[in-house]
Amino acid sequence: MIEVDRISVRFGEDPSAFVALNDVSVTIGESEFFTLLGPSGCGKTTLLRSIAGFIHPREGAIRLAGQNILSLPPFKRPVNTVFQSYALFPHMTVAGNVAFGLEMLGRPRGEIARTVEEMLALVKMSAMAGRRPSELSGGQQQRVALARALAPKPKVLLLDESLSALDLKLRKEMQIELKRLQAETGITFIFVTHDQEEALTMSDRIAVMNTGKILQIGTPRDIYDRPQERFVADFIGDTNFVQAKLSADGMVELPGGSRIRANIPEGGISAHGAVTLVIRPEQTMLERSAEQPKLSGVLENIVYCGTDTHFHLRLADGARFVVRHQNNPPKPVTFDRGQHLGIGFEPQAVQVLRN
Known part of the structure; x- marks a missing residue:
């Protein structure tokens, strides 16, 4: 549906100008929920706004269903955007907000009325058609903004951190709701966020960005379980990094002297020597065993988090x-600060990264 081909965006003319996008390419499929994930200033919103037509890259191409749309103004692109602020018209009712875009397109009244009814039912807001935005909660306003954006049936819907203004519980509910809407409409969704949990929860695929570049693209499981760069591993979820040595025979030597065979990233590591290991906290366990553990350390702090405990x-x-450790009331795990404990894990839980 969308093909971004080597676009670059620079703000300013002099050599020291800020490069927001640096030779970025990505292909996004039809009916896909695709997320651009990264920290503030990484270029994700610039890429989204380039697809929308609000920013004009000087290099490259953006193709929608095979057509280069780079020269088209925003209103001529079959794309709609849901902004972080929702941007609802305060003087219009909910139904009026949803109908506005269709009226600007000159659609017949009967079609507008049917579409408004259909969209409000889709976002479960039919009972509030006569209310104004000031009479709605944040979550309800977000649903109206979605209904308004979906009403003209765009080929692509762009969402720019559109859940960030909601409280935690409502944000989690809307994550599921957005995924449902995308599946029911079949429209390609491109979602921008800095929230890793949002990206993992909703996406078919994720592009992790930093400093104007896409570092890795993959399914949520690929990104989480098989990060190919340290930044990706560090940005997605909680991560332990361990310095180790890769032997010529492909075995990894841990700091304590144990040797394991771990996952080498795609493309491999050309030479043996110092490497960094990625080990997720939930894929490890504490051991009191007298046998030599893969790793060992002194317990300094215990943090109870309800569903699990962090050591x-x-x-x-x-x-x-x-x-x-996940908390299991019938068999509580008890350790004391200052204990010297082993750390166990399966070799397949370890990802090897270049230093």
Whole structure:
């Protein structure tokens, strides 16, 4: 549906001008929920606004269903945007807001009325058609903004951090609701967020961005379980990084002397030597066993988080390591600060990254 081909965006003319997008390419499929994920200033909103037509890249091409739309103004692109602020018209009713875009397109009254009814039913706002935005909650306003954007039946819907203004519980509910809407309409959704949980919850695929570049594209499971760069591993979820050595035979030597065979990223690592291991806290366990553990450390802190408990350890080389145990009331896990404990994990839970 969308093909971004080597676009670059620079703000300013002099050599020191800020480069918001640096030779970015990505292909987004039809009926796909695709998320652009990254920290503030990484270029994700600039890429979204380039697709919408609000920013004009000087290089490259943006194709929608095979047509280069780079020269088209925003109102001629079959694309709609839901902004973070929702931008509803305060003097119009809910129904009036949803009908506005259709009226601007000159659609017949009968078609407008049917579409407004259909869209409000889709977002479960039919009972509030006569209310004004000031009489709605934040979540209800967001639903109206979605209905208004979906009413003209765009080929692509762009969502620019559109859940960030909601409280945590409502945001989680709307994550499921957005995914439902995308599945029911079959429209390609491109969602921008800095929230890793949002991206993992809703997306078919995720593009992780930083400093104007796309670092990795993949399914939520691919991005989480098989990060290909340290930034991706660090940005998505909680991560332990352990310095180790890769031997010529492909085995990894851990700081304590244990050797394991771990996951090498796509493209491999060309030479043996120092590497960084990625180990997720929930894929580890604490051990009191007398047998030599893969890793060991001194327990410095215990943090109870309701569903699970985080154990913070200090390894022999001074690095910090977190082990996460799910809380199981019938068999509570008890350890004491200051204990020297082993850290267990399966070799397939370890991802090897280049230093």
